[in-house]
Amino acid sequence: MSYVLIIGAKSDIAKEVARTYAKNGYNLYLAARESSSLEDLKQDIEVRSGVHVELKEFDITAYETHESFYKELQEKPLGVIVVSGYMVEQKLAQKDFNESLQTINVNYTGAVSILNIVANDFESERRGFIVGVSSVAGDRGRKANYIYGSSKAAFTAYLGGLRNRLYESGVSVLTVKPGFVNTKMTENLDLPEKLTAEPEDVANDIYNAQQKGRNVLYTKSIWLLVMLIIKHIPEFMFKKMSI
C-alpha cells in the first residue's frame, strides 16, 4: 500500500491525521524535528492498524535539506500533508522580529520549500495529492493575531495557485482551514464550545475531503459562515472593531 508523508507530525492534529490514514490502510512517513519523540505514536499506529510507519528527521526551516530529504525517501509518497505550524502570541511577535520571522518561516517559507519539490515530482508522475493545513486566521487580518494570520494567508494563496497549476496533471490540492481546535496549542484558551473541533473530527474531515478531491475545507463547517461574514465587514467598520 502507498505511503503518505506527514510534515510536522508532532501536533495533535497530525497525530489524528496519521491515525486516520493508517486506519484506511496507508503506510506513513512521519516527519518532524526530533522525530525520535514520535516512537510512541509509531508504536500506537502499528498496533492499531498494522501499517508500516517510518519516522523521518525533518526541519521545515532548514530549506537546504529538503531536496535530499525528499530524494532519500525509499518509496515516493502518494500524498503529502503539511501540518506544520507555529503560533506565538501576537504581542510577542510584534516586539520580537525573530518570533515574526519564525512564524513566517514555519507557516509559509518552509512549506513552500518542501511543497515546491513535492509538486514537481507529483506533476511529472501525474498523480498524488497535497494537503496543506492553513487557518481561518488567514482569511482576514485581525489585530489579535495578524502576524500568524498573514503567514497563513500567504500559505492559502500559495495552495490556491498550486491547485490551479496541478489541475491539468491530475494532482489534487486541498486547503484546510481549521477554526478553533481543542489541542495542546489552545489548552489554556477559553474557546467557545460550539466553534471548537476535536482533533479526531478535523482528521476525519481532512481524510474525507481529500478522498473526494475537494478544494477547500473549513472545519468545523460553521467556520465557512463565520468567515464569510467577517470577510465582508467593510474596512471602515472593521478597523474600529475588536474581534
Next chain:
Amino acid sequence: MSLISWGMYPKIKNQKFSLRDTTTLCNYIKESKEFIPFGNGRSYGDSAINENILYVKPYNNFLHFDESAGVLTCQAGVLLSEILDSFVPRGWFLKVTPGTKLITVGGAIASDVHGKNHHIEGCFSECVEEFTIMLEDGTIKSVKKGDELFLATCGGMGLTGVILEAKISLKKINSKFINQTTIKTKNLKETFEAFESNKNLPYSVAWIDCLAQGENIGKCLLMVGDFADDGNLEYKSKKKLSIPFNFPSFALNTLSVKAFNWLYYAKAPDGVSKQKVDIDTFFYPLDAIGNWNRIYGKNGFTQYQFILPKESSFEGLSEILREISTSGKGSFLAVLKLYGKANENYLSFPIEGYSLALDFKIEDGLFELLNKLDEIVVKYSGKIYLTKDVRVSKETFEQGYPQIDKFREFRKENNMDSKFNSLQSKRVEI
C-alpha cells in the same frame, strides 16, 4: 470551556489539565490541591466533576497486542470504540462492554462497568490483567489482580489515583453479527420468566415500558443472543446522526414518551422473533445518535440505576414501577438486566439480582420522586450505581455498599482522600 458530564447537570466552572505524559502529570499531582480524573464525559452525574479536572482522553496510545493471548496493552485514554475499530476486523471483541463504546479504558476500570453478559462474564475488571496507576505522591505502581489496590481501584471512581495503562484481554469472535431473539412480554412476571429461561445465553437485556399501568406493569422487549459464526468481520463504525442543539424542555413529557414507547413496542412482533443484527445495533443502539443527551433540554437529565438482590427483585421492582407510573414522570425506555454474582471489589455495583436504569430530565419534583424510590431500594436491600448518580444521600448510598468503610480507610491510610475527590465523593463522603 468547562467539562460537563453526560447528564449536563450540574454545570460548574472547572479548570482542565490534559494528561499527555507522566512527567507533567507527576508535577501536576504534586502541585494541585485536589482533582478528579475525567475520561470522555459519559458518566451521567457528578462522579467525574470537580473544580479541577484531569482530562485523560489525550493519553491514548495503543502500546502492545499479544496476538496469541489476545491481550491488548494501552493507555487509559483509549476509547472502547477505538479498540473495536482496530480489533473487530481482526476477530476480537471486548469481553465486557457497557451500552456505549464511547468511554475510556480508564473510565471502564474506575466504574468497573458491566454489560449485557454480566450473568456470565462479570464486570470489566474480570478482563483487566493488570494496570499501572499514579498515586498521590507521584509514584507509579503496577497493580495485579488480587492486590488491595486492584480491589479498591476497580469500581473506585477514580478516587485511588490516576490509571495510566492497562492490559486487557479480548475475546475471539467469528462475526460482526449477533443472532438475536426478541421476546415480547405482557408483564413483569413474564419478563422474569423469560430472563430465567434464557440465562444460558451470553447476552440479555430488556427494555421496559415504565409508563405501562396495572396488569401491564413490567411489560418489555427482551433481547437475548450470541455472536454468529459466519466469518464476516467487515466492521466499520456507522456515520452517526447528531442532535444539533438542546431540545426545548417541554419536548419530553408523558405524552411524547408514551407515543415513543407505543411506537417502539408496536414495531416488534408479538411473542418470540429472531433477527440478525450487527454489533453497533445490538450493543450500542444510542451511540448511533450523537449528543442524544440534548433531547432532555438544557437543564439536563439524570439516570436512576439501582439493583436489587434476586430474592426481593420481583416485589421491589413491582413497587418501584408502580410508583413511577403513578408519578407520570417517565423516561423513554427503561433498561432491565439480570446479573450474576458480585465480585470482591470494594465499590463495584453489581450483585446477583436485577437492575433497572431509568432516565429522567431534571425538573421540579424529580428529586422528591427519586428520594421515594430510594426508600424502596433500601427497603429491599438494593443499591444505587455511582456512575449514573448525581443526588443520592450518604445514608442511602452506604447501606448498599457494605465494604465502604474498608474503602474509606484505604483512602485515608494512603492519603488518597486529600488528592482525589469529586463532587460525588464529597457528597457521600467516600
